Amino acid sequence: MKLEKIHHVAIICTNFEKSKEFYTKILVFQVMSEVYREERQSYKLDLRVGSHCQIELFSFPHVPERPSYPEAAGLRHLAFTVQDLSAFMNYLETQGVDVEKVRLDPLTNKQFTFFADPDGLPIELYEE
Known part of the structure; x- marks a missing residue:
């Protein structure tokens, strides 16, 4: 039994539209899916990184700063x-x-x- 590879990295952003534009327009990651989860007041954007990994970009209200x-x-x-x-x-x-x-x-x-x-x-x- 062993871990094979990294599947995804999850990132929480403070401004979904601004981060979406950065990751899709500037870094040019392909959008795999985008959903809004009403119960969490949260967007989730799945982005393809190469052929082996993904970034999950989340937004949540009132997130603490790094x-x-x-x-x-x-x-x-x-x-x-x-x-x-x-x-x-x-x-x-x-x-x-x-x-x-x-x-x-x-x-x-x-x-x-x-x-x-x-x-x-x-x-x-x-x-x-």
Whole structure:
């Protein structure tokens, strides 16, 4: 018995429309389904990430803010691989997204950087 792969990552946002636009228009994740759950006053948007993973984007009324960036307890950040880090950074900047300076992973000698979603969730880009 073993765990096979990550199925999804769940993210709670404070502004559903703003986050939906960010994840579908800027990061260009494909919408798999979208529902509004009246009993929870909550949207749930399922987004396809590649061929193996999903993001579940939730909205709830009155969610607490993230305590710190990115060293809060719990999920530290979300990371995606890219083939060309510089090109993706340039693309994000043309979309009005602030991107940090490139860092170098001392263990793998690979380049990476961070940016944030509309709620300040740290997202890493890691060059393959």
